[in-house]
Amino acid sequence: MQILEAGLKEAVKFDRSRTFAPLRRFCPTYRVSSLDSIDPNVLWDMSYRAILLDVDNTLIPWKGMKFPDTTMDWIAKCREVGLKLCIVSNTRNKPRLKLLSEKLGIPHAEGPMKPGRAAFVDAMRITGVPSEATIMVGDQLFTDVWGANRLGIASIWVTPMAKREFFGTKFSRLAERMITRLLKRHAE
Numbered sequence: 001m002q003i004l005e006a007g008l009k010e011a012v013k014f015d016r017s018r019t020f021a022p023l024r025r026f027c028p029t030y031r032v033s034s035l036d037s038i039d040p041n042v043l044w045d046m047s048y049r050a051i052l053l054d055v056d057n058t059l060i061p062w063k064g065m066k067f068p069d070t071t072m073d074w075i076a077k078c079r080e081v082g083l084k085l086c087i088v089s090n091t092r093n094k095p096r097l098k099l100l101s102e103k104l105g106i107p108h109a110e111g112p113m114k115p116g117r118a119a120f121v122d123a124m125r126i127t128g129v130p131s132e133a134t135i136m137v138g139d140q141l142f143t144d145v146w147g148a149n150r151l152g153i154a155s156i157w158v159t160p161m162a163k164r165e166f167f168g169t170k171f172s173r174l175a176e177r178m179i180t181r182l183l184k185r186h187a188e
């Protein structure tokens with residue numbers, strides 16, 4: 001397991017090619033404990049030009065309406081660096097998504113739920129950045145990471161911001177924990 005230097009602080013980098021094949025689709029490129037561990041300058045230096053962003057429990061606690069200052073600061077840094085941003089969310093509450101998207105001043109993709117491909121394709125149309133220069137940041141393996149992998153988009157799996165979440169997600173978390181154990185064995 002390799003701890004990357006400052007920039008992707010405490011990031012765990014996974015080697016998908018060495019991962020047990022049936023689990024490869026759920027394998028993120030990196031795992032970090034919070035947004036603060038991701039330095040937008042480092043992403044730029046790694047040749048990324050766009051970030052696709054999950055909302056709930058990545059940028060804001062589930063169902064929340066007020067972004068934490070840490071999120072606002074991080075988004076501002078991404079902008080300064082010149083990274084294009086687009087929201088890819090599975091929330092069913094469209095008016096809330098529209099409002100949150102306006103609060104951040106970041107467009108949001110349209111399309112069926114992740115891990116469906118369509119919303120990711122729409123997001124890349126919005127940013128104008130191809131998959132190889134795009135990275136997804138999200139808190140769920142079965143939506144954010146799997147969806148990104150289907151399109152060859154790199155991903156950063158962040159620890160969920162809050163324990164409170166959609167009832168169904170709690171089941172995904174059990175499976176995520178099992179998968180994480182297996183993935184860790186194959187981390188670099």
Ligand SMILES: [Mg+2]
Nearest residue numbers: 054056057139
């Ligand atoms: Mg989420």
